[in-house]
Amino acid sequence: MAQVLEFKLPDLGEGLTEAEIVRWLVEVGDVVAIDQPVVEVETAKAMVEVPCPYGGVVTARFGEEGTELPVGAPLLTVAVGAAEGSSGSAPSPSSSLPSSPSSGSGTESSGGSGNVLVGYGTGAPAARRRRIRPDRLDRAVAEAPVSVAPVVAAPVAEVLVAEALVHEGPVPVVSPLVRRLARQHDIDLRRLAGSGPDGLILRADVDRAIRTVEETAAATAQVQAPAAAVVAAPNGVAAASDAERIPLRGVRGAVADKLSRSRTEIPDATCWVDADATELMAVRAAMNAATGPSAGPKVSVLALLARICTAALARFPELNATVDTAAREIVRLPGVHLGFAAQTERGLVVPVVRDAHTRNAESIGAEIARLTELARTGKLSPAQLTGGTFTLNNYGVFGVDGSTPIINHPEAAMLGVGRIMPKPWVHRGELAVRQVVQLSLTFDHRVCDGGTAGGFLRYVADCVEQPAVLLRTL
Known part of the structure; x- marks a missing residue:
């Protein structure tokens, strides 16, 4: 049985x-x-x-x-x-x-x-x-x-079918296309009498039902023809009755909740600095121009900035932390799990490079590339999107110079990077055209004061301007 x-x-x-x-x-x-x-x-x-x-x-x-x-x-x-x-x-x-x-x-x-x-x-x-x-x-x-x-599926318009179900057992539908078409238009197949052999429901039957519903809806709208009225939304905000309402759920809802919580709980502050990235770009070009068995894959700017961040966090561990509000304690974390912001069709996600403090620029770059591809295809697992301790946000890819990022709760800081572009710059006492980038650091003022945050950002800027500084920590 x-x-x-x-x-x-x-x-x-x-x-x-x-x-x-x-x-x-x-x-x-x-x-x-x-x-x-x-x-x-x-x-x-x-x-x-x-x-x-x-x-x-x-x-x-x-x-x-x-x-x-x-x-x-x-x-x-x-x-x-x-x-x-x-x-x-x-x-x-x-x-x-x-x-x-x-x-x-x-x-x-x-x-x-x-x-x-x-x-x-x-x-x-x-x-x-x-x-x-x-x-x-x-x-x-x-x-x-x-x-x-x-x-029980949603009922169809009364003009479409009788009240009683035509099919109480399995619905006689063979084509997945017919099922999908009916589902997209909220047509209950159990209420349709098929015109095919042995009552088989064909696409023509579903198309006929869709037309009936649409014609009925159009006739009703033509009779009523109400003007677009302004109504009061539940939160008191005036909105047109035909305004589009988009539910805050899924990825967008999670982002909204996290950002709202960040703004509510974290007393954040932002400092920023312009840096001459000419030498960093030259070093990257030299790395990627290398040939031979030891050359390795190409290194991205984001990978170099990520490696600079891990070196800076080793010097300023106060920023690789979180705050336990219930216990009123600052929790400094032993390892760096570096998140990076990635824009996808489903919204903003932050994949996490695990144990970034143990990786070199090449390894970090390879992991960023792997996670970015998973993000674009929507195949990131929940574990790959959680557990970050510090976030790197390269908003320069959108063509903007600066921003004041919102901290990715429950982390304590986020480094923002603007676009790298030619600008007039005083170099060695003379005016020159250099590759300049704006760096901004948003930090939780509970975990450190401005001196620590400024020291972190200055170290990052020094490594960008003089990549040889980073050799001291390698």
């Missing part, structure tokens, strides 16, 4: 309490293997593929794409031990199953994963999806003691 198990959104680690469904990787009726990724979600820190600890037939999904779910909310249900005639992934009816399937993690058994679903997956390779015939799905669900409520 089949058993229907409920798989809930697992604890994704790093203190995350909710996630947004970005993309379902399986449909109702699919056969899934143990530890096969079934849904892609976006947390406040990263995109995560969530694997299912059960193998069997997907009988229900909870939540449409774009829905935000709390940890512990149902994700899907799987009928285990009833897919007779299917090969490979589903366990047999006699398989032993976790006694409490309510959480996403369980003890090892032949019916469950045995892997703790904390973090960003169990690491098992994804299996190919297979479909079973609707009659087998009907039999699996009928035999199973289902104890969870089925998913």
